[in-house]
Amino acid sequence: xxxxxxxxxxxxxxxxxxxxxxxxxxxxxxxxxxxxxxxxxxxxxxxxxxxxxxxxxxxxxxxxxxxxxxxxxxxxxxxxxxxxxxxxxxxxxxxxxxxxxxxxxxxxxxxxxxxxxxxxxxxxxxxxxxxxxxxxxxxxxxxxxxxxxxxxxxxxxxxxxxxxxxxxxxxxxxxxxxxxxxxxxxxxxxxxxxxxxxxxxxxxxxxxxxxxxxxxxxxxxxxxxxxxxxxxxxxxxxxxxxxxxxxxxxxxxxxxxxxxxxxxxxxxxxxxxxxxxxxxxxxxxxxxxxxxxxxxxxxxxxxxxxxxxxxxxxxxxxxxxxxxxxxxxxxxxxxxxxxxxxxxxxxxxxxxxxxxxxxxxxxxxxxxxxxxxxxxxxxxxxxxxxxxxxxxxxxxxxxxxxxxxxxxxxxxxxxxxxxxxxxxxxxxxxxxxxxxxxxxxxxxxxxxxxxxxxxxxxxxxxxxxxxxxxxxxxxxxxxxxxxxxxxxxxx
Ligand code: ADP
Numbered sequence: 160x161x162x163x164x165x166x167x168x169x170x171x172x173x174x175x176x177x178x179x180x181x182x183x184x185x186x187x188x189x190x191x192x193x194x195x196x197x198x199x200x201x202x203x204x205x206x207x208x209x210x211x212x213x214x215x216x217x218x219x220x221x222x223x224x225x226x227x228x229x230x231x232x233x234x235x236x237x238x239x240x241x242x243x244x245x246x247x248x249x250x251x252x253x254x255x256x257x258x259x260x261x262x263x264x265x266x267x268x269x270x271x272x273x274x275x276x277x278x279x280x281x282x283x284x285x286x287x288x289x290x291x292x293x294x295x296x297x298x299x300x301x302x303x304x305x306x307x308x309x310x311x312x313x314x315x316x317x318x319x320x321x322x323x324x325x326x327x328x329x330x331x332x333x334x335x336x337x338x339x340x341x342x343x344x345x346x347x348x349x350x351x352x353x354x355x356x357x358x359x360x361x362x363x364x365x366x367x368x369x370x371x372x373x374x375x376x377x378x379x380x381x382x383x384x385x386x387x388x389x390x391x392x393x394x395x396x397x398x399x400x401x402x403x404x405x406x407x408x409x410x411x412x413x414x415x416x417x418x419x420x421x422x423x424x425x426x427x428x429x430x431x432x433x434x435x436x437x438x439x440x441x442x443x444x445x446x447x448x449x450x451x452x453x454x455x456x457x458x459x460x461x462x463x464x465x466x467x468x469x470x471x472x473x474x475x476x477x478x479x480x481x482x483x484x485x486x487x488x489x490x491x492x493x494x495x496x497x498x499x500x501x502x503x504x505x506x507x508x509x510x511x512x513x514x515x516x517x518x519x520x521x522x523x524x525x526x527x528x529x530x531x532x533x534x535x536x537x538x539x540x541x542x543x544x545x546x547x548x549x550x551x552x553x554x555x556x557x558x559x560x561x562x563x564x565x566x567x568x569x570x571x572x573x574x575x576x577x578x579x580x581x582x583x584x585x586x587x588x589x590x591x592x593x594x595x596x597x598x599x600x601x602x603x604x605x606x607x608x609x610x611x612x613x614x615x616x617x618x619x620x621x622x623x624x625x626x627x628x629x630x631x632x633x634x635x636x637x638x639x640x641x642x643x644x645x646x647x648x649x650x
């Protein structure tokens with residue numbers, strides 16, 4: 160019964176370009192025969208066929224024009240007119256009346272034909288439109304399916320509508336109907352491997368906030384036991400009124416790239432360790448030699464040895480920076496936090512650096528005793544790096560001012576130099592790993608671009624941050640912020 164209803168429902172045939180006149184022809188004929196049986200056999204009153212035949216067949220013509228197009232409508236109309244003619248011929252009405260009946264039939268025939276053409280034509284136009292839209296959709300689906308990156312598209316509730324082949328290869332699983340993006344996916348953070356919640360999954364996050372997630376890295380534990388690293392970008396899709404109607408996400412497999420990075424980090428880590436031991440030994444031997452030379456009072460030889468010692472120290476700093484970068488990359492840099500006076504630490508660092516910076520004058524302005532909660536050695540490293548940079552990048556030899564102040568629950572430390580300065584478009588970049596401002600002038604400065612990256616990462620892990628204000632040629636001020644000492648442990 161349901162199938163018969165579906166077959167008869169003309170709406171089910173929208174977009175289906177099948178316009179056969181056979182079914183309309185036969186059905187209309189059947190109605191004509193039934194009408195004859197009803198009036199002639201059952202009612203035994205052939206003349207009772209009248210108004211109802213006009214409305215019944217009008218309905219049939221409209222129905223078939225809409226169901227089967229122009230051909231369907233014309234077939235139904237032809238049978239109807241044939242039947243009307245049969246009625247006129249088979250009933251014995253007076254001649255005058257017959258002429259009127261023929262005239263009425265001619266008018267009705269014209270009207271029915273017109274109706275069949277107009278409705279049939281409209282139906283065929285709709286079919287064409289639906290078909291071209293479906294074509295467009297199919298083409299888009301085929302493109303998405305064959306893209307070399309993983310793609311998943313969901314509705315506004317996060318239910319997966321389409322997931323392409325590449326995504327299923329990456330994930331090692333099929334996406335069953337009704338699968339909710341993010342849910343039941345063993346997604347972990349790429350760095351520490353911590354499992355994330357369904358709400359933190361990029362698609363879910365993009366859907367709930369409307370803000371796009373760009374290039375976030377995750378680790379996925381597949382059912383087959385493999386761990387794959389993926390980079391996901393997800394974004395909510397809005398309609399013209401700004402309402403979220405869907406979400407889409409692109410997934411890259413970056414496992415290979417991660418493995419290469421790890422190999423490189425392991426190498427840097429190992430190389431730094433290997434280098435550290437001989438350098439430390441050289442320094443120790445030098446120290447003992449310097450002592451011996453002092454006693455022997457050969458001033459020239461002592462000077463040479465001092466230079467070698469200075470160079471060895473630089474080498475040692477470089478190696479330890481390399482080690483720090485590698486530890487940061489692998490998440491192995493550890494911190495021991497305590498409460499301490501930042502003023503004292505900065506003061507001591509300045510005194511130490513002033514001893515070697517003959518052409519610069521280092522000044523400190525600070526209110527009395529500000530205590531912070533941090534890793535003392537790591538903060539010493541940050542301050543040293545910023546003051547060393549201030550000295551290095553103001554070759555003219557000028558004043559360098561260090562300021563400390565309180566701001567809400569933080570201590571803000573600033574280091575101002577009057578050196579070469581940094582162009583605005585470089586301000587964010589200089590904190591990236593191994594980034595150096597390249598320019599004919601700047602190239603003359605030694606360094607590997609690790610200091611600011613290490614400083615930024617150290618501060619990030621303290622809940623603080625670092626930033627710069629600078630104009631090219633007018634010097635720079637580097638700021639960093641640290642949380643003040645914890646109340647409980649104070650006093
Ligand atoms: P390095 O100094 O070893 O090159 P850093 O990470 O400490 O590496 O600094 C990155 C870059 O930022 C430097 O190469 C330099 O171009 C720029 N920079 C840092 N500090 C200053 C400063 N005080 N004045 C001008 N440029 C600076």
